[in-house]
Amino acid sequence: MGQMGLFRASLAATLVGLEVPQGSKNLEIKPYAVSSLTSDETVTPRLSNDVGKDAGVDVKYGLTQNLTADFTYNTDFAQVEADEQQVNLTRFSLFFPEKREFFIENQGIFGFGGGTGVGTAAGGDVPTLFHSRRIGFDRGRAVPIDVGGRLTGRVGRYSLGVLNITSDDEHDETSAPTNFSVVRVKRYILRRSSLGLIYTGRSLAESGTGANHVYGLDGTFAFFNDLAINTYWAQSQSEDVHGDDVSYRAQLDYAGDRYGVVLEHLAVGDNFIPDVGYVRRDDMRKSHGELRFSPRPKASRVVRRFSWVGSGTYVENGAGQVETRDWAGQFDIEFQNSDRFSAGYSDIFELLPEAVPIVGLVVPSGAYDYGSGWVAFNFGRQRRLSGNVSLERGTFYSGHKTTLSISQGRLNLTSQLAIEPTYLGNWVDLAEGSSTRHLVGSRVAYTMTPTMFVSALLQYNTGINAVSANVRLRWEYRPGSELFVVFNEQRDTLSPRFPDLLNRAVIVKANRLLRF
Numbered sequence: 001m002g003q004m005g006l007f008r009a010s011l012a013a014t015l016v017g018l019e020v021p022q023g024s025k026n027l028e029i030k031p032y033a034v035s036s037l038t039s040d041e042t043v044t045p046r047l048s049n050d051v052g053k054d055a056g057v058d059v060k061y062g063l064t065q066n067l068t069a070d071f072t073y074n075t076d077f078a079q080v081e082a083d084e085q086q087v088n089l090t091r092f093s094l095f096f097p098e099k100r101e102f103f104i105e106n107q108g109i110f111g112f113g114g115g116t117g118v119g120t121a122a123g124g125d126v127p128t129l130f131h132s133r134r135i136g137f138d139r140g141r142a143v144p145i146d147v148g149g150r151l152t153g154r155v156g157r158y159s160l161g162v163l164n165i166t167s168d169d170e171h172d173e174t175s176a177p178t179n180f181s182v183v184r185v186k187r188y189i190l191r192r193s194s195l196g197l198i199y200t201g202r203s204l205a206e207s208g209t210g211a212n213h214v215y216g217l218d219g220t221f222a223f224f225n226d227l228a229i230n231t232y233w234a235q236s237q238s239e240d241v242h243g244d245d246v247s248y249r250a251q252l253d254y255a256g257d258r259y260g261v262v263l264e265h266l267a268v269g270d271n272f273i274p275d276v277g278y279v280r281r282d283d284m285r286k287s288h289g290e291l292r293f294s295p296r297p298k299a300s301r302v303v304r305r306f307s308w309v310g311s312g313t314y315v316e317n318g319a320g321q322v323e324t325r326d327w328a329g330q331f332d333i334e335f336q337n338s339d340r341f342s343a344g345y346s347d348i349f350e351l352l353p354e355a356v357p358i359v360g361l362v363v364p365s366g367a368y369d370y371g372s373g374w375v376a377f378n379f380g381r382q383r384r385l386s387g388n389v390s391l392e393r394g395t396f397y398s399g400h401k402t403t404l405s406i407s408q409g410r411l412n413l414t415s416q417l418a419i420e421p422t423y424l425g426n427w428v429d430l431a432e433g434s435s436t437r438h439l440v441g442s443r444v445a446y447t448m449t450p451t452m453f454v455s456a457l458l459q460y461n462t463g464i465n466a467v468s469a470n471v472r473l474r475w476e477y478r479p480g481s482e483l484f485v486v487f488n489e490q491r492d493t494l495s496p497r498f499p500d501l502l503n504r505a506v507i508v509k510a511n512r513l514l515r516f
Contacts, residue, residue: 002317003406004233005059005060005061005515005516006321007061007270013150016283016506019478020508021178023176025075025196028291032072033210033326039130039341052074054074055074055112056072056073056074056075056076057071057072057073057074057103058072058271058511059071059072059077059081060075060322062153063151063153064153065149066153066154067152067153067154067155067160068106068151068152068153069149069150069395070102070105070149070152071148071149071150071152072102072145072148072149072165073133073147074146074147075145075147075148075485076509077100077136077141077202078484078486078507078509079472079474079482079484079486079507080099080100081099081455081457081470081472082102082457082468082470082488083096083099083439084269084422084441084457084459084462085145085439085459085464086226086282086427086439087359087424087437087439087461087463088358088359089358089359089401089403089426089428090358090412091358092281093278093280094180094281096133096348098131098132099164099299100132102136105152105280105494106150106153106161107132108319108495109152109153109159109161109184109186110130110161110182110198111162111182112128112129112130112161112184112196112198112216112232112234112235112336113126113129113216113218113226113230113231113232113249114126114217114218114220114230114232114249114251115142119224121314123378124280124284125131125266125268125280125281125284126165126249126266126285126441127247127268127272127274127277127278127279127280128233128274128277128278129198129214129216129234129274129276129277130182130184130198130200130274130276130277130280131277131278132278133278134202134206134275134277134278135165135167135180135276135277135379142240143167143168143400144167144298145164145165145166145168146167146168146177146183147165147166148163148164148165148166149163149164150162150163150164151163157187157188157189158185158186158187158188158254159184159185159186159187159188160185161182161183161184162182162183162184163180163182163183163232164179164180164181164182164438165179165180165182166178166179166180166274171303174401174506176204177201177233178199178202178203178204179203180200180201180202180203180276181199181200181202182195182198182199182200182201182276183198184196184197184198184199185197185198190221190222191222192222193220193221193222193474194219194220195218195219195220196217196218196219197215197216197217198214198215198216198217198234199213199215199216200214200274200275200276200277201213201276201345202275202276205238205239205273205275206275207238209239209240210238210240210459211238211239212236212237212238212239212240212273212274212275212276213236213237213275214234214235214236214237214274214275214276215234215235215237216232216233216234216235217233218230218231218232218233219230219231219232219233224459226255226256226257226318227253227256228253228255229249229250229251229252229253230250230253231249231250231251231325232247232248232249232251233247233248234246234248234274235244235247235272236271236272236273236274238271238273240276241273242271243271243273244269244270244271244272244283244318245269245271245272245273246267246269246272247266247267247268247269247272248266248267249264249265249266249267250265251263251265251266252264253381257294257296257506258293258294258295258296259291259292259293259294260292260294260309261288261291261292262288262290262311262460263288263289263290264287264288264289265284265285265286265287265288266284266285266286266288266429267284267285267513268282268283268284269282269283269318270272270282270283270318282416283317283318284315284316284317284318284323285316285317285318286313286314286315286316287313287314287315288311288312288313289311289312289316290309290310290311290312291309291310291311291491292307292308292309292314293307293308294306294308297422300336301336302335302336303333303335303336304334305332305333306332306333306334307330307331307332307333307334308329308330308331309327309328309329309330309331309332309344309458310328310329310330310361311327311328312325312326312327312328313325313326313328317353321351321353322349323350323351323353324348324349324350324351325348325349325444326346326347326348327346327347327395328342328344328345328346328347329344329345329346330342331343331344331486332345332390335380337380337382338380338381338382339378339379339380340341340374340377340378340380341376341377341378342346342374342375342377342378342390343375343376344373344374345371345372345373345374345375346371346372346373346419347369347371347380348369348371349367349368349369350367350368350397350488351366351367351371352364352365352366352367352368353365353367358397358428359426360427360430360434360435360463361430361434361435361436361461362432363397363398363430363432364432367451368396368397368398370394370396370397371394371395372393372394372395372396372401373392373393373394374390374391374392374393375391376388376389376390376391377389377390378408378511381410384411385408385409385410385411385412386408386409386410387407387408387409387421388406388407388409389405389406390403390404390405390407390410391403391404391405392404392405396430397429398428398430398431398432399428399429399430399431400428400429400430401426401427401428402425402427403424403425403426404423404425405423405425406421406423407422407424407426409422410422415447416447417445417446417447418445418449419440419442419444420443420444420445421442422439422440422441422442422443423438423439423440423441424437424438424439424461425437425438436462437461437462437463438458438460438461439460439463440459440460440461441457441459441460442457442458443456443458444456444458445455450478451476452473452474452475453473453474453477454471454472454474455471455472455474456469456470456471456472457469457470457471458470460493463494465492465493465494466490466491466492466493466495467490468488468489468490468491469487469489469490470482470487470488471484471486471488472485472486472487473485477511478513479514479515481511481512482505482510482511482512483508483509483510484508484509484510485506485507486505486507486508487505487506487507488497488503488504488505488507489501489503489504489505490502490503490504
């Protein structure tokens with residue numbers, strides 16, 4: 001590539017039309033073009049037709065053929081698609097993937113300990129040391145990103161990732177300017193192995209006291225074609241928090257075609273706090289094992305492969321108490337046409353140290369034994385209508401649960417029009433009460449020309465009694481330069497005036513790319 005510079009200037013204008021009744025909750029416009037309501041204060045009087053505008057700059061410069069520097073000022077993410085809503089049936093926080101283009105670009109360089117970077121969680125309970133969605137938020141409230149820079153690429157047998165971003169204080173008393181820093185260095189050795197270091201820092205910890213720092217080193221070792229070992233060690237430093245602040249992992253993965261073995265031990269200290277990362281579960285010591293047998297029938301024209309998988313997971317807390325035990329078995333049939341059938345059963349022991357709210361019910365603390373079975377069928381992507389349909393039924397804490405899911409669906413109506421429907425239904429019947437939750441959604445994409453398309457994400461969630469729409473028009477009017485028109489709306493399904501408008505925003509954003 002040699003030395004090349006790209007200069008992109010963005011201009012965004014927002015027209016927010018609201019119907020927020022007197023005494024209702026305060027409106028918060030979040031990144032990713034999502035509007036939601038928070039319970040901080042009331043809006044009085046009603047706000048309507050509030051027009052705003054803003055401008056920002058992005059600069060990209062190729063220092064060498066493999067090393068690129070990026071600079072951003074007053075970054076705007078108004079054009080980014082809204083999040084897909086989720087239903088939480090656990091006592092742990094949900095993980096939402098990164099969608100902002102600035103952070104997704106070259107995200108793999110920041111992957112640590114066998115993880116894939118900032119776009120997806122490193123895998124189950126494995127902490128993600130750098131999760132970029134922690135940037136741009138302060139105690140759950142969206143705050144603007146003021147200025148930042150990034151350096152990514154390769155230098156010989158090293159990969160390098162450096163990121164430094166400062167968020168603004170939004171000119172109120174609830175947040176302060178915060179600096180986020182990440183340094184990732186990885187050295188490639190042998191044929192497909194590597195050793196690496198990572199540092200993440202936050203000038204003001206999420207707790208609001210002092211700074212937060214995390215240091216880690218990891219190794220990924222690949223042998224032959226199917227054997228891999230992933231390992232890491234990391235430690236966090238936070239003010240007034242000392243001891244039990246380490247996390248480490250060792251995993252062996254043999255992924256042969258006929259046989260598979262996974263052995264893992266993971267530890268996350270109670271005070272391991274990566275404020276620029278994501279930890280699903282702390283204060284634990286987890287041991288996991290998995291065996292797989294996958295023969296391929298030679299004479300079958302229908303079945304490509306059978307698969308039997310058995311796994312066991314054992315989790316203790318720092319005091320040595322067993323908190324989770326999960327024994328699972330699964331049988332799969334992979335067909336020649338890429339369809340797939342799955343069935344399985346899981347037997348679970350769960351110790352709740354305290355009462356937990358789940359789908360509107362409060363499950364008391366205590367020890368629970370429950371199990372469930374499931375069946376699923378995945379229609380291959382080669383079909384005009386594809387996707388996965390699954391049904392799960394079994395005991396759940398003090399009662400029963402039934403879950404019906406339709407996911408990864410896609411209906412290609414024409415070469416230009418595609419619909420991706422989703423559905424998740426949960427029927428939970430416990431001793432503490434009953435709850436039924438439905439989450440219905442669909443992504444619709446229509447391509448008018450190779451440089452212009454319209455996409456829409458429509459969602460209805462009975463858990464929050466709301467229906468929302470995120471509609472985006474993207475037109476690349478010249479190479480690298482784009483015009484976006486974004487419409488967001490959320491309505492209350494329980495209002496006597498159903499569907500009552502909660503918030504609405506119309507956003508127009510244009511950027512212009514200049515090469516130098």
